[in-house]
Amino acid sequence: MIAMIADQFETFLFDLDGVVHLGDEALPHAVDSVNRLYEREKRIRFLTNDPRPTRETVASRLRELGIRVDEGEIVTAAWAAAVHLRREGVATAAAVGSEGLQTELRQQGITVTDESPDAVVVGADEQTTYADIRRATRHIDRGAQFIGTSPDGAFPTPDGPAPGAGAIVRAVETATGTSPTVVGKPEPLMFEAALEGLPVGQNGVVIGDNPATDIRGAHRAGLTGVLVADETPVAASARDFAHPDAVIRSLAGLFSRTATPWKSPDYSWPEDIRPGVGAVVLNESGEVLLLKRADRERWALPTGTVERGEAVVEAISREVREETGLRVTVDRLTGVYSHPKQQVFSYPSGETVHFVTNCFLCSVDGGTLEADRDEALDVGFFDTDRHPGGILPMHPRWITDAVEGTTVTIA
Ligand SMILES: [Mg+2]
Incomplete structure (x- = not known):
């Protein structure tokens, strides 16, 4: 019978x-517990978002604490960034950051150069200057891929918080208007790099002290997450990926507690939540307007997002006009939908958004039905209870609510 995390994974x-440590000091039970896992021949990796040290530097610090670790078991955000670029076939990269970052890039066979690099890797260290941010900005402006080592805005020091690599990454993002590919926790690339070379299907667990990065990152990568904390944090929802699968007070808990193994749900973790609008547009025969969306190749109601300066009623009129060529009158609100599974959409860009959608009953007021080529492959009116195949799963209910529902006043 399995009775402890140490046996489960x-x-x-x-x-x-x-x-494992707090500053330079090992935490209670940490060294013993990790070494007991080594005795059981477990596979172990140590992860840090700090892009400054080389893996060898981190390994020798851990050896000083008494952990018998090998350089190959260390995963830094800099190394993971270098592994990612190598896997992508990138040959040359400019680096903003430490000697350690440059060493990791070179060790993956990447030439570190400022002569038309294929990519620019933005980490940061204490020597990073305005000139470095400008250099990165100009490489990206000329088409270089933008890689950020880590998202952390600040890290603690004895004198107070210090700006982290994420602060510099966001400076370059602001200067270029380009979003980076971020490698460090909670992004899955860090965990993918950590698992490289390990047998497929190995039962993996992440042990961390930060629900938002360690636990959310574990779950996004499909791994179980164990939190080291004195108290169980209260998650916003049972669906919050930051909710840990077990909480232990120290690493000794690996030998006394069990974890509920994480099962990935069939929806992604959204980076953003946005206000959306949807329209049930009926013609004179009571048929409903549907379009076959170009981005997902599925039939759907006209939908969109609310732009700045726009009321929801204006937003849905505009969306219907843009997507189908029809002018509509908005009659009434028929429902507000925010299902954290059905209303989460992943885009080809990699962006994942949860929409909170206000749905309206509308009637046709003019215009000519025509599919906008960028938005829709086809448009047409259909029976309200006989939809074409491949309609988005929540839209039949929205149509029923609109057709059968009671009047809701909108303003
Ligand atoms: Mg931590």
Whole structure:
């Protein structure tokens, strides 16, 4: 019978600061517990978002604490960025950050150069200057891929918080108007790099002290997440990916507690929540307007997002006009939909958004029915209870609510 986390899993991915050590000091039971896992021949990796040190530097610090670790078991955000670029076939990269970052890039076979690089990797260290941010900005402006090592805006020091790599990454993002590919926790690339070379299907667990990065990141990567904390945090919802599968007070808990293994749900974790609008547009015969969306190749009601300066009623009139060529009158609100599964959409750009959609009953007021080529492959009116195949799963209910529902006043 399995009675402890140490027996439940084969691969252990440890966050470092706040889990194994705090500053320069090992945390209680940490060294013993990790070494007991080594004795059981578990596969172990240590993860840090700090892009400054090389893996060898991190390994020698852990050896000083008494952990018998090998350089190959260390995963830094800089190394993971270098692994990502190598896997993408990138040959040259400019680096904003430490010697350690440049060393990791070179060790993956990437030439570090400012002569028309294919990519620019933005980490940061104490020597990063305005000139570095300008250099990165100009490479990206000329078409270089933009990689950020880590998202952390600040990290603690004895004198107070210090700007982290994420602060510099966002400076470059603001200057270029380009979103970076971020590698560090909670992004899945960090965990993918950590699992490289391990047998497929190894039962993996992440142990960390930060629900928002360690636990959410574990779950986004499909791994179980164990939180080291004195208290169980209260998650916003049972669906919040930051909710841990077990909470232990120290690493000794790996030998006394069990974790509920994480099962990935069939929806993604959204980066953003946006106000959406949807329209049930009926013609004189009581048929409903549907379009076959170009982005997902599925039939759907006209939908869109509310732009700045726009009321929801204006937004849906505009969306219907843009997508189908028809002018509509908005009659009434028929429902507000925000299902955290059905209303989450992933786009080819990699962006994942949860829409809170206000749905309206509308009638046709003019215009000519015509599919906008960028938005829709086809448009047409259909029976309200006989839809074409491949309609988005929540839209039949929205149509029923609109046709059968009672009047809701809108303003
Ligand atoms: Mg930590």
